[in-house]
Amino acid sequence: MFSLSQVVERLSKIGEQIRFLTTSAIFYRTAVPKLSPRDVDHILRTYEHSQDFYEGSVKSYDSNQLPSNYPMEDSRSEASSLFTSGHLFGVFDGHAGPACAQVIAKRLMRYIGVSLVPPDLLKRQLEGGAESYSFLKCHNDKVDFVAEIQGIYEKSFSKYARHLCSHPTNSNIQELLENAFMRLDNDISNEALQSPSLRTMSVAMSGSVACVAHINGSNLHIASTGDCGAVLGSVTDTGQLMTTLLTNAHNSENVGECKRIVSEHPLSEKDTVIRGERLLGQLAPLRAFGDFRYKWPVDILQNFAVPQYGEHVIAQNYFTPPYLTAYPEVTHHILTPRDRFLIIASDGLWDVISPMQATQLVGEHMSGKAFLKPMELPKRDVTLGEVEEMLANRKLGQKNKPQDQNAATHLIRHALGGSDYGLEHSKIAHLLSLPQDVVRLFRDDITVTVVFFDHEYMAHST
Template sequence: MNSSNINFVLNTYLKLDLNCRGKLLINIYKNNVFVNQKCGFTSSCYRYFRTSHEAAQAPLKDGVTVLPTPQEVTITLRKNEFNKEFIQGSVKSYDSNQLASNDPIEDTRSEAMCKQTAGLLMGIFDGHGGPACAQVVSKRLLNYIAAALLPYEQLQTYINEGAPDSLLETFNDKTKMVEDLKYKYSKSFKQYLAELAADDKEINIKTSLEKAIMSLDSDLSKEVVDPYNSDGFINPKTLSVALSGAVACVSHIDGPHLHIANVGDCNAVLGTMTEENEWVAKKITKEHNAENFDELKRIWNEHPDSERKTVIRRDRLLGELAPLRSIGDYRYKWSAELLSKLAVPYIGNKAIPAHYYTPPYLTAMPDIYYHRLTPKDKFLIIASDGLWDMMTPLQAVKLVGEHMKGKVFFNLLKLPKKNIQLGDIDELLVHRKESLKSKPKDKNAATHLIRHAIGGTEYGVDHSRLAHLLSLAPDVSRMFRDDMTVTVAYFDAEFLRQCPS
């Protein structure tokens, strides 16, 4: 790293408060700076500083770093924001946004309404070891879930009609599937439908979510292994998807019924208002990582006692992988023999982790959580760990709650009645002028959270800190923050109030 980069990083470091400095130093110590926080790969394509001596940074003018203006910062923050409103159902609207730290970004998100059954699906997918797995999962998983939710007769009709686009109405879907993989994925999906049709059981949302996630994870492997077994062919694209990985948090909301499927370390948090008008954060999910002792016990019990010191090392699976469950990541699922045939020729001997004795070490089995929504539940936040590394669930809920209150001032003023007196209008305008002080900078709540996650201090958002962190090149940025993807869904209290108990 050259001297100008070093100075820029040090200046950014000094802008942080003591708590954030501590987090950064712990992160560098744990990851030895060069190793991806989640995947453990050490090849050049996964290093933080793969081109640090050439890394772009904030421009220099007469030797002085020129930081982006507040307007330029806002343009950057709002680049990927999206909002969708609904005219019926328990969800009034949702806001989403994401901000990259890695290049390319390894987070993805997807949202869709089920067209043949009831329910809104929203998912956050946090990739590691590259973006390939997260991108593919975000494009395919919601279809797998929608198919698993079809009653038997509807499933048979759907199979006979063969209309894959009729399952979901997707929103903000800008990514396109690679052409040469469309046929392969379509073939896998048809086989998945046949397996669903062979199992004539009553539909259960919990088992449907489990079935969809586990089936897609299995297909990621089959799409590599089957062609190899039949003719010795290995497709580098399907192999890269299988060897990279993704954690996922997916919600299914149908009226007052909220189900969350979680694999890995994304989180879903409910924002609830008490009778005393105080915000409460209800953390629905529990991370699958080394801080979850039940998860550690599960892994220890699945392997011989002789591996107790090697299966979890440095708070990671086999000393490499931070999330203890994920989709893909077949470096920790295939046998050593299969890895030698499929992965070693492409990425070398590092493809087989040290102390790899009794695979599989990893599963994609999700934990499923259920919550019945009430009028007190105002919104749901689903986000990748890039957000939760920077703020607590309660901080996030309070920020969205304050944002809800201030967001009304984005709307035009409407007089409450026709024959209002001039004095009443004057009082209303004075109150509105005073209240405008609480108007947030961003109409989108996800953007509001990201802005505060990066630039927030106990005194509000610090533009200098925000500008510094947004100016870092991807090689350096990853030292300070992860990719962030956030979705905030707002509930209709009146709709929930009328739902039968």
């Protein structure tokens, strides 16, 4: 037997499915603009970016985004440390608006970057008046905060930098990443409460999941909060591609995560903490930045959120907050010459392509892309057999010649138009022609970053 609330939930889901199918049928009967292959290429390549590096374990990266929401709720950022040989790559998937994801994408890298600076060096930098220094070289960053909010953020960052300086620790990278995540989330809360405005509150009340990779030499750390995903592509002894999933999605499909959240609240709430596969029946990710409507005490919500957003901002059965955390799950992997690339993406990609499919696609893209360039011999002595193998691989790559130079674009193209018979232009063109009020029913924002490792460097550094 089902309770009345369960019956209502089931009827609600059935109603959503009927509305979806009805909308789909109406849309398919409606003529839509036909996009040419050139039109499709233009749309898919609008946000793509590639960056090469010339030393260290990271050889290059490709990134791209395809919006579904307008404005797009996904964000991404990449940076290199100015005081170490490390690189940072992040993908951020926002919800309830783009504000939190946009802010996290720009600020989190700085919080991690300053954490990596040795305390003595950091102290000298701060004594020289470098509170606003980023400690990073950012790539493909074309957006700045408005002056009104920039000052608030700089004040918070300066406090964190000085805290690190006055409280030196021997923390490992995992702890540094955890502390940076939690400190930024806490700062977002304090900024909204101490400097309440439309901007600070919109960041605090919207939310974002995050997946950040820190790569320094052979050390790869992945810090994940929410349901973005990171996948490692490697080769086996026989040259076959191998897929390693480096993240766990923090959602209702993760049994351990559900048990963790339920255990943090009284037994009387075991049926309401996660209901309808969502936190308090509302939020899909079970960890996230922002979303302070699931973190603040009731009195703070009444004083700060209700006047602006209404009584509905307080969820049903909201008795023992916080119900949500930004605390990341950190994975450490030692890179070897067998590791070839890392894929980080929002769930807009993983909803339609499996980690194994993504790995295979990037592997094929690498093979095909190599054919497009002049053959280059390694910077070492090579045998005739090795040269013959390189020539054979180039011949193999000819049939896999990709449409896109950018591997992230290659993945997005296949996410939209892939089939058992290859890419279907009509399928891609259709999905890219969907009107604004319908597109979200068919696909989510997609953000992808593919990081390529220099296995020659790795082979000589181990």
